[in-house]
Amino acid sequence: MIESILDTLQSYASRHDVPIADDPTRQYIKSILEVYRPRYCLEIGSAIGYSTIAMAANIQRRWGKLDSCEVSYPSYRIALHHIYQSQLSNIVLTYGDFRKFPADFYAYTFDFVFVDGQKNQYLEYYLKLVQNRLIDAESVLVFDDVIQYAHKIQPLIDHLDSQRTPYTIRPLNKSDGILVVGASASW
Numbered sequence: 652m653i654e655s656i657l658d659t660l661q662s663y664a665s666r667h668d669v670p671i672a673d674d675p676t677r678q679y680i681k682s683i684l685e686v687y688r689p690r691y692c693l694e695i696g697s698a699i700g701y702s703t704i705a706m707a708a709n710i711q712r713r714w715g716k717l718d719s720c721e722v723s724y725p726s727y728r729i730a731l732h733h734i735y736q737s738q739l740s741n742i743v744l745t746y747g748d749f750r751k752f753p754a755d756f757y758a759y760t761f762d763f764v765f766v767d768g769q770k771n772q773y774l775e776y777y778l779k780l781v782q783n784r785l786i787d788a789e790s791v792l793v794f795d796d797v798i799q800y801a802h803k804i805q806p807l808i809d810h811l812d813s814q815r816t817p818y819t820i821r822p823l824n825k826s827d828g829i830l831v832v833g834a835s836a837s838w
């Protein structure tokens with residue numbers, strides 16, 4: 652059932668020009684989730700809920716939970732509808748700008764974070780994750796679309812370099828790729 656919902660969402664995204672994670676990115680995240688087995692996961696930028704549902708379906712069998720947030724109210728409503736259709740019970744979807752959530756909004760330290768919001772806000776998301784102790788040394792972070800938008804994510808790269816935080820940029824298709832931060836940056 653999940654695969655058929657994801658197929659429907661892929662068609663919806665291409666009809667409505669909604670940018671969603673491509674197949675190589677989805678496969679790569681799936682392999683991280685299966686080996687790393689995170690319990691508490693966070694997504695920044697759910698759009699219509701495609702990657703949200705794909706990740707939550709994967710972690711559910713290991714009792715994993717996914718918090719996701721979306722700043723656009725129309726997208727949030729669409730994602731909510733798709734999550735309801737998926738019948739997954741391990742997703743908490745919040746409407747709002749991740750940068751503006753109170754410091755104590757989330758109750759846990761996340762084991763895995765998929766960052767897929769606005770590319771020129773990536774450094775702000777990272778700083779908030781660190782400053783609000785939403786991640787620790789064991790957390791794995793995946794930032795999407797970092798090659799196509801290299802100029803927009805440069806402040807994040809500069810910050811990671813200045814802090815000597817290990818990261819890997821991994822090309823996954825002809826034009827784009829992801830950036831992995833954390834203990835498993837060598838993935």
Ligand SMILES: C[S@@+](CC[C@H](N)C(=O)[O-])C[C@H]1O[C@@H](n2cnc3c(N)ncnc32)[C@H](O)[C@@H]1O
Nearest residue numbers: 671672696698701702721722748749767768769
């Ligand atoms: C590339 S799309 C997400 C695609 C989705 N992760 C997927 O693969 O199916 C980026 C989304 O991030 C949302 N977004 C942008 N800035 C945000 C913020 N500060 N907080 C939460 N969501 C944000 C946008 O509204 C947009 O829907």
